[in-house]
Amino acid sequence: MSDLLDVLKRHPFTNQYSGEEVKELSQVCSSVPFEAGEYLLKENEVCDRFYLLTTGLVSIELRMQGGEMLRLQTECAGATVGWSWLFPPYRCQFDVRALESSKTIAVDAPEMRRLMAQDPLFAYRTTFEVLQTVVERLSQSRLQLLDIYSTTESRS
Amino acid sequence: MIPQLFKVTRREQDNPETFTLVAESQDGAPFHFAPGQFNMLYVFGKGEIPISISGAPERSEQVVHTVQDVGLVSHAVCELQPGESFGLRGPFGRGWPVEKTRGRDLLLMAGGLGLAPLRPVVYEVLAKREDFGNVVVLYGARNEERLLFQEEIREWRRADIDVMVTLDLAAPEWHGRVGVVTSLCRPALQMVDLEETIAFVCGPHIMMRFSVRELQKRGLPADRIYISAERNMKCAIGHCGHCQFGPKFLCKDGPVFSYSELQPYLEVREL
Numbered sequence: 344m345s346d347l348l349d350v351l352k353r354h355p356f357t358n359q360y361s362g363e364e365v366k367e368l369s370q371v372c373s374s375v376p377f378e379a380g381e382y383l384l385k386e387n388e389v390c391d392r393f394y395l396l397t398t399g400l401v402s403i404e405l406r407m408q409g410g411e412m413l414r415l416q417t418e419c420a421g422a423t424v425g426w427s428w429l430f431p432p433y434r435c436q437f438d439v440r441a442l443e444s445s446k447t448i449a450v451d452a453p454e455m456r457r458l459m460a461q462d463p464l465f466a467y468r469t470t471f472e473v474l475q476t477v478v479e480r481l482s483q484s485r486l487q488l489l490d491i492y493s494t495t496e497s498r499s
Numbered sequence: 500m501i502p503q504l505f506k507v508t509r510r511e512q513d514n515p516e517t518f519t520l521v522a523e524s525q526d527g528a529p530f531h532f533a534p535g536q537f538n539m540l541y542v543f544g545k546g547e548i549p550i551s552i553s554g555a556p557e558r559s560e561q562v563v564h565t566v567q568d569v570g571l572v573s574h575a576v577c578e579l580q581p582g583e584s585f586g587l588r589g590p591f592g593r594g595w596p597v598e599k600t601r602g603r604d605l606l607l608m609a610g611g612l613g614l615a616p617l618r619p620v621v622y623e624v625l626a627k628r629e630d631f632g633n634v635v636v637l638y639g640a641r642n643e644e645r646l647l648f649q650e651e652i653r654e655w656r657r658a659d660i661d662v663m664v665t666l667d668l669a670a671p672e673w674h675g676r677v678g679v680v681t682s683l684c685r686p687a688l689q690m691v692d693l694e695e696t697i698a699f700v701c702g703p704h705i706m707m708r709f710s711v712r713e714l715q716k717r718g719l720p721a722d723r724i725y726i727s728a729e730r731n732m733k734c735a736i737g738h739c740g741h742c743q744f745g746p747k748f749l750c751k752d753g754p755v756f757s758y759s760e761l762q763p764y765l766e767v768r769e770l
Contacts, residue, residue, distance in 0.1 A: 355685075402677065414669045416678040419686050442674055482709075486679040487667050491703045492611035492641035 347374060350448060354395045356423050359468040367465070371454035377401075377441035384425055384439040391433070392449045393425030399445025404438040416483065417442065426473050428452035500736070502541045502586025503528075505562065507579045514645045517612065518577045519553065519565045525584065529559035534619035535594025535699075535727060535755045539735050540564065541586030545575040549732040549750070551616035552590060557626060562587070565615035565647070591735040592754050595699050595725060597623050604632040604691035606719075608710050610639045610680050610702025614647050616727055617701050625658055632695065635687045636662040639680025639706070643673055661690055680706060681713040693718050699755075701727045708765070711758050721759040728753050728761060 348369045351357055357365050375394070377383060383394055383401060394401075398420050405413045415437065418424055424447075427435050433452070459466035509521040524530060532538075532552050541547040548570075554563025568577040579585055597620055605624065607617050617636075624631050636655065640646045643666060652662050663683045665676040676683070680702070688696075698719055700710050707726050714724055728749050733741040737751030745764035747753065 400676065412671050414671065414673070414677045416682070417665075417676045419676070421685055421689070483679045483682050486681065486705070486709060489705060490641065490667070491705050492639070492645065492667065 356395050371451040372448050375449040377445045379443050381441050384435045386438050390427040390435045391452045393428050394447040396422045397446045400442045402442050423476050502588050505587045506584050513647050517567045530562045532590035533594035536590035538589030542575040546572040548572045553615035553618045555622035600697045601630045604696040605634045606698040608637045608700045610706035613702030633691050634660045637683040638664045642668045684713045698724045724758040727755050
């Protein structure tokens with residue numbers, strides 16, 4: 344448990360938490376490794392956990408009609424994957440799959456929501472961290488949509 | 500101001516729209532330049548365009564340009580074949596402050612063709628690797644087909660340069676990173692000493708704007724971030740005013756500036 348606590352303390356997700364809050368969080372966490380190709384989350388499944396990545400690389404994907412896969416973004420160590428656990432109906436929006444051997448800390452989502460309901464300050468800090476991730480990904484997605492490297496790029 | 504004659508000795512296609520041309524002076528004179536400087540290339544009967552130099556500074560027997568085929572003149576440059584001649588004026592402008600980075604960590608952030616003007620910096624690092632701290636290259640491209648210098652990137656990695664590549668659009672068989680180049684800032688800045696790092700950023704204007712913002716958000720001050728600005732260079736010696744940006748002439752005062760130098764003018768929407 345102390346190893347898990349150390350890893351949690353170093354992860355950016357806990358930047359806003361007090362020492363006590365990190366300990367509290369550690370009670371609802373477990374270390375979960377993934378091999379390349381294994382799914383962390385699957386689209387439309389109940390999102391009963393989210394992951395703090397500590398090593399490796401994972402891909403956020405969308406399965407298209409006919410089975411073709413569209414890779415939207417990748418995330419590496421230090422990232423938080425999954426936010427659908429925080430908002431009803433608590434279902435995953437996309438697939439998340441390990442592209443290489445990856446270590447994660449899995450957080451039990453129902454337990455996390457219970458802790459948040461008991462402690463508004465903990466809930467605020469958690470929501471703040473999740474929203475930071477949402478804002479970052481939204482901003483990156485908008486840039487991706489701009490197609491900034493199309494043939495109108497400046498250096499030519 | 501008078502173009503010198505150069506002859507193409509090698510032409511390589513980097514991707515469907517981008518070509519690298521290696522050329523030599525017809526009078527055999529050596530060509531010296533600093534990383535980040537540019538030349539004015541003149542194709543007879545077509546016109547003249549500014550192109551950054553993408554070769555190694557120590558290879559003074561040749562000059563290398565990487566050009567994307569996007570307009571009349573750039574198309575004519577890309578069509579030049581080995582043995583054919585063109586006019587060259589240069590080198591012009593102020594390049595990357597490589598000397599300032601010796602003994603420190605260096606972050607090179609490139610988007611699309613922006614890797615070409617940064618490549619001479621990598622060559623400088625490779626020439627004396629022990630003079631530099633951690634060197635990290637962040638490179639974003641539209642898709643795998645558009646990636647530049649792939650074989651060289653493998654060599655850079657073998658020479659103790661960390662290179663992180665990301666694609667905006669990836670096919671299922673791509674097993675690397677996907678997302679905009681700014682998404683690499685977080686992991687990259689964990690690999691360097693933030694207090695000792697200097698960043699060089701080059702790419703499309705929007706890419707540079709958001710990259711600088713991301714670097715600043717993560718603690719890198721504006722005076723340690725350098726960008727390569729480019730706009731309508733014509734005379735290349737600060738006389739015609741085509742590239743004027745506020746009080747600066749980008750061709751003569753730049754194209755490389757510290758972000759703190761340009762920031763006041765970049766924030767004026769009308770400029």
